Amino acid sequence: xAGITQSPRHKVTETGTPVTLRCHQTENHRYMYWYRQDPGHxxxxxxxxxxVKDTDKGEVSDGYxxxxxxxxxFLLTLESxxxxxxxxxxxxxxxxxxxxxxxxxxxxxxxxxx
Amino acid sequence: DAKxxxxxxxxxxxxxxxxxxxxxxxxxxxxxxxxxRQIHSQGPQYIIHGLKNNETNEMASLIITEDRKSSTLxxxxxxxxxxxxxxxxxxxxxxxxxxxxxxxxxxxLSVRP
Numbered sequence: 001x002a003g004i005t006q007s008p009r010h011k012v013t014e015t016g017t018p019v020t021l022r023c024h025q026t027e028n029h030r031y032m033y034w035y036r037q038d039p040g041h042x043x044x045x046x047x048x049x050x051x052v053k054d055t056d057k058g059e060v061s062d063g064y065x066x067x068x069x070x071x072x073x074f075l076l077t078l079e080s081x082x083x084x085x086x087x088x089x090x091x092x093x094x095x096x097x098x099x100x101x102x103x104x105x106x107x108x109x110x111x112x113x114x
Numbered sequence: 115d116a117k118x119x120x121x122x123x124x125x126x127x128x129x130x131x132x133x134x135x136x137x138x139x140x141x142x143x144x145x146x147x148x149x150x151r152q153i154h155s156q157g158p159q160y161i162i163h164g165l166k167n168n169e170t171n172e173m174a175s176l177i178i179t180e181d182r183k184s185s186t187l188x189x190x191x192x193x194x195x196x197x198x199x200x201x202x203x204x205x206x207x208x209x210x211x212x213x214x215x216x217x218x219x220x221x222x223l224s225v226r227p
Binding site: 100104 | 155156158219
């Protein structure tokens with residue numbers, strides 16, 4: 001196992017409510033990522049972090065914000081959830097940003113927005 | 115981004131070797147090839163990666179052609195638990211434009227008893 005814990009693992013929420021997903025790592029890796037996986041789209045990067053308080057956008061960042069106050073924790077927040085954000089969300093980590101740095105994934109958080 | 119192409123599915127008999135092909139003809143010189151697999155309702159599991167030399171670990175072997183335009187993942191003795199979707203990807207470094215770890219549709223491996 002890659003030492004990644006995601007919480008909650010499953011959540012059902014109503015449209016318009018805020019939702020926060022948490023990713024916790026025990027590997028002390030510098031880089032952390034949030035991806036979403038949807039049928040027909042594969043895995044898409046939402047946001048990533050390259051250090052405490054250092055974050056950047058991925059390819060599908062609209063409607064999402066992130067925060068990283070500690071090396072081990074990376075939070076993904078949906079400020080006002082919409083049905084289009086129903087998805088499975090994966091946290092991932094890597095030691096560095098280069099091609100040779102392996103990315104390891106967590107087990108996923110299933111989010112349903114009704 | 116270097117794209118990859120894989121056949122949609124294949125099967126093999128339990129105990130036999132499973133050879134999963136992947137084409138990545140537009141790969142750049144410093145980009146690694148990675149293989150992951152995903153069993154339903156689980157996160158992508160890292161299997162192996164390589165740049166230009168063949169690689170082997172406790173899970174699998176990776177054979178990369180000399181021109182680096184294709185590779186083959188080999189599961190030497192497939193078991194029923196190896197039934198999964200296998201993704202071949204090219205890891206693009208972060209930085210510059212939006213970074214992607216693009217997972218295509220992968221290849222569904224079915225291991226039969």
